Amino acid sequence: MPENRAAYLMGEKIRPLAVKAAPYTSPGPNQILVRVAAVAVNPIEYIKQDLGGLLYGWVKCPHVLGSDVAGTVVEVGSGEEAFRPGDRVVGQALGSEKKFNDSAMGAFQHYVLLQANMVSPIPDSMSFERAVVLPLALSTASCGLFQKDQLALRLPVVAAAAAEEEDGAEKKTEKETLLIWGGSTSVGCNAIQLACAAGYEVVTTCSPRNFDLVQSLGAAAAFDYGDADAAVSEIVKFCQGKKVVGALSMGGDAGRGCVEVLRQIPQSSSRRFLSRVSYATPENKDAGLPARIWCMLSFSVWLWAKSVRHGIKSNVVVGTTLEANEVSKAIYEDFLPRALATGQFVAAPEPEVVGKGLEFVQTALDTLRRGVSAKKLVVEI
Known part of the structure; x- marks a missing residue:
């Protein structure tokens, strides 16, 4: 079984994130397991780190944060037919949502569980670093x-x-x-x-x-x-x-x-x-x-x-609610794959790679907290 590592939020208002070993979790029904190639950071993640239990109060630390994931499928759960191992994908991780509340579904790790209806294949011509700017903002x-x-x-x-x-x-x-x-x-x-x-x-x-x-x-x-x-x-x-x-x-x-x-x-x-x-x-x-x-x-x-x-x-607007309604299918299945393949839809804004390795996730969060314009901060994993 492959070894997994994750960047954990260890407690309320504690920084930096702690990079350490994490469980390797196989997918359940209608899930896929992705080997993460790149993640992007969002304000909600440093705000959670700043405010502690005042945001996502149901989350118990240590916990793996993160929404934006791009990588390669390594396993698919039962009942999942849209993806197969080896597929290059981009998707939104939902580990901090109350419905799931599961560190295995947080983006900031090497292997992450994703709900299949929140994932899209990406063209071979599109880099993971480019694709990963999409998920939470798109949703x-x-x-x-x-x-x-x-x-x-x-x-x-x-x-x-x-x-x-x-x-x-x-x-x-x-x-x-x-x-x-x-x-x-x-x-x-x-x-x-x-x-x-x-x-x-x-x-x-x-x-x-x-x-x-x-x-x-x-x-x-x-x-x-x-x-x-x-x-x-x-x-x-x-x-x-x-x-x-x-x-x-x-x-x-x-x-x-x-x-x-x-x-x-x-x-x-x-x-x-x-x-x-x-x-x-x-x-x-x-x-x-x-x-x-x-x-x-x-x-x-x-x-x-x-x-x-x-x-x-x-x-x-809560950017995760589409997972439970018809909009997720309309975007991630019906629209995005073809729109990316034809060039009608582009991954924007521009990615800026902060570094390579989970240790750079905290650097990206701190940089985002200071403010960026018309770009998305990305970490290669």
């Missing part, structure tokens, strides 16, 4: 855009299928418009492409240095979120006469900008719905718990007041 964007309790947009289709549908039906004269605030974030890069593949026009915000990036992914227009008031004014002007289907927000104060846009769009020609990927946070990342609570509560009160006055509805 989060998909939840916000397509779940019935969120924006509930049309599902994305690969270009060939879309062309066939248009051949048999009258083409729409004008696309419906979606606002994505924070388009150069990891979630934003995926959301832009998914929305475009579903047939929507996307208007987004980011810093000017990332305008070319978001437009290369399909955004019709981009505005500088550094001046939120000006961005709101320009977006409202851009959306005049268009049917707006709602907004998706990423970033600590992004929700405010989206609400200000939605309330100024005529209700007769728009859907005033906001899917919120992130919550309001203090500008100081080292702010204590009281400051974080105050920031969240003050935004919640502001949002409630705006919602009542202007008829705006909203919901918070």
Whole structure:
């Protein structure tokens, strides 16, 4: 039996992660076991390390964190027919979710268990380091855009299928418009492409240095979120006469900008719905718990007041809920494999490899905590 090693969170607010031997666990029904080649890090992981039991309170340490995995299938569980040993795949690990709560399913190790419906094959031409930027950001964007309790947009289709549908039906004269605030974030890069593949026009915000990036992914227009008031004014002007289907927000104060846009769009020609990927946070990342609570509560009160006055509805996105509904199949099975193979969907943002080996996971988390822009931090395993 192969030897496994993992980077463990040893206790509340303890750093660095401890790299040590871990159990080798064979897959159960509808699972696959993957030999990890690369992982990527996400804010939720350093936030868990910072806040301890206040986040994922059900997790008992030592525990293996991590969501983003790319590697090679080594075993498949009973009832699983979509994958076989040797397949190159990318997938989302769910070990910290309450439903599973299992270190064998955490990304930061050599061998990880994945739920098969949260995995996609990747082309031979795509490196593991490139592919691994996708899973959590892709899933989060998909939840916000397509779940019935969120924006509930049309599902994305690969270009060939879309062309066939248009051949048999009258083409729409004008696309419906979606606002994505924070388009150069990891979630934003995926959301832009998914929305475009579903047939929507996307208007987004980011810093000017990332305008070319978001437009290369399909955004019709981009505005500088550094001046939120000006961005709101320009977006409202851009959306005049268009049917707006709602907004998706990423970033600590992004929700405010989206609400200000939605309330100024005529209700007769728009859907005033906001899917919120992130919550309001203090500008100081080292702010204590009281400051974080105050920031969240003050935004919640502001949002409630705006919602009542202007008829705006909203919901918070949890980027793992698609595992239990039809969206996982629509993305990981029906859309992503063909979209990657044809080049319609690209793995974005750019990966930045921090190092090789589990010891570099903590380095990646600390670097991410200090802040990065339009890139995803990756560790080769």
